[in-house]
Each structure stands twice: as structure tokens, then as C-alpha cells.
Amino acid sequence: MGKIRALVKLGSTAENLQAHKAIITSLKSMMWETNASEFTRKLREFCVNNACYPEFLNYFKINYLDDDKYIQWCAAFQPQTYTNMETNNFVESWHNQLKSTYMERKRNRRVDRLIFILVNDIEADFVANTNRIQLNVGRMGPEERRRRKRELDAE
Numbered sequence: 361m362g363k364i365r366a367l368v369k370l371g372s373t374a375e376n377l378q379a380h381k382a383i384i385t386s387l388k389s390m391m392w393e394t395n396a397s398e399f400t401r402k403l404r405e406f407c408v409n410n411a412c413y414p415e416f417l418n419y420f421k422i423n424y425l426d427d428d429k430y431i432q433w434c435a436a437f438q439p440q441t442y443t444n445m446e447t448n449n450f451v452e453s454w455h456n457q458l459k460s461t462y463m464e465r466k467r468n469r470r471v472d473r474l475i476f477i478l479v480n481d482i483e484a485d486f487v488a489n490t491n492r493i494q495l496n497v498g499r500m501g502p503e504e505r506r507r508r509k510r511e512l513d514a515e
Contacts (some may be wrong), residue, residue: 379413383410383416386405386409386410387406390406391433391434391435392435393434393435393436394435394436395436396436396437399430403430458482462477462481462482463477
């Protein structure tokens with residue numbers, strides 16, 4: 361993103377922002393393309409559309425295309441990598457909570473310490489959280505809120 365800002369400059373800030381968004385959208389589209397021929401078409405189209413930014417295109421070709429580097433970042437050439445993504449916002453959030461709350465942001469390279477924390481601290485909190493959810497204690501989610509509103513309207 362920083363290189364796009366540095367190498368693609370137009371007259372006004374609004375034009376710069378619009379050009380940067382268009383380039384990033386095109387790059388994301390190419391990155392997640394699963395068909396190799398469609399990726400090649402999008403790449404050619406990207407080069408034609410952004411020919412007015414020769415410094416950026418030169419940088420892009422050297423760092424991301426030469427020596428078949430695109431194979432490393434394009435989903436079309438790595439089907440086994442992009443088919444089984446096991447992370448999502450929930451998992452990332454839980455990992456952040458594990459690091460910050462339970463491990464206190466300290467570097468921990470010992471597996472035995474991690475297992476101790478998982479068994480003694482996290483398991484108890486997990487059981488308490490599960491019980492809280494089953495008993496409907498605490499904040500209502502959107503579905504629970506809608507159900508409760510229907511119950512109140514019916515009365």
C-alpha cells in the first residue's frame with residue numbers, strides 16, 4: 361500500500377485516493393482469482409489500465425511478476441493453500457484473548473506452560489461461558505433479541 365502511494369501520484373488528493381483504491385481492488389481481484397487463464401487476462405488488463413504509472417508498473421513487475429513470483433501470491437496457482445482456510449475473525453479474536461488475557465502478552469515458548477494455562481484457566485472460563493449461554497444470562501444476540509421482541513408483541 362505504501363509503495364502504491366509513493367509511486368502513483370496525480371494532481372489532487374481525491375484523484376490519488378481514487379487511483380489507489382482502483383489499483384488495490386484490481387490487485388485483490390487478481391490475488392483471489394482461482395482460474396489461471398482468468399488471472400492472466402486480469403493481469404494483462406491491469407497492466408494496460410495502469411500503463412500511465414510506469415514507475416509503479418516497473419516496481420510491480422520486478423517485485424511480484426519476474427521469476428514467476430506471482431505463483432506465490434495468486435490463488436490460481438496454489439489451490440491447496442486457499443481451499444481450507446481455517447481462520448476467521450472469531451479464531452483471530454480468541455487467539456488475541458489467549459495472548460492478552462491469559463498469557464499477559466509475555467513471550468511463551470514452552471508448551472508445558474501453554475497446556476497448563478489451557479487446562480487450568482481457560483477450561484474453567486469456557487465451561488462458565490457455556491453455562492451462561494445455555495441459561496441465557498448476559499447479553500442477547502440479534503436472534504435472541506428478535507425472538508424476545510416477538511414474545512413481547514404476542515403478549
